[in-house]
Amino acid sequence: MKPLAGFLLVSSSLSLCCLLLSKFLEPEYFSSAEFDVRVINGFRTNSSLPLVIWCSSDDHGDIGGRALQEGDDFGWVARANFWGAAAHFLCTVKWDGMRKRFDAFVAGRDGRRCGPLRKCSWLVREDGFYFSSDEVSWKKDFSWF
Structure with missing residues (x-):
């Protein structure tokens, strides 16, 4: 094999490897990415009081909210830019005198932890x-207070 042909073969192989890595390892950092964000009312003794949620984003403005009965959900698509940033969604949740504001999606924090399905x-x-x-394994992130 001639030296130039060997160099081109190695160069092409490296390019293909880099392309595959960028597609499968951390896609949210190599292209704009969409994440499915969902908040579910998981109260077991909900009675007749709904869980009220309202969300907004600096980039997307007010995305609205709703009153969720037991098992209901509120969801949207969050878009992170090329660098994995510029997406931040803040929600306020109220139920029976309790109120909590929380970061429902922060691109820098959630880009990896939302997994390859971006859920x-x-x-x-x-x-x-x-x-x-994955909505199978749940980990407590924080309490109401």
Whole structure:
């Protein structure tokens, strides 16, 4: 094999490897990315009081909200820019005299933890707020107070 042909083969192989890595390892940092964000009413003793949620973003403005009965959800698509930033969604949640503001999505924090499916789910329960990237395994992130 001639030296130039060997160099081109190695160069092409490296380019292909870099392309594959950028597509599969951390896609949110190599292109603009969309994340499915969802907040679910996970109260077990909800009675007749709904969980009220209202969300907004500096970039997207007021995205609205709703009153969620047990099992209902409120969701939207968060878009992070090329650098994995510029997406921040803040929500206020109220239920039976309790009120909590929380960061439902922050691109720099959630880009990796939302997993390869880019699913960022919150389950709100009586004892706090749980996060999941697959809606199967939930981890308590913080309490109401």
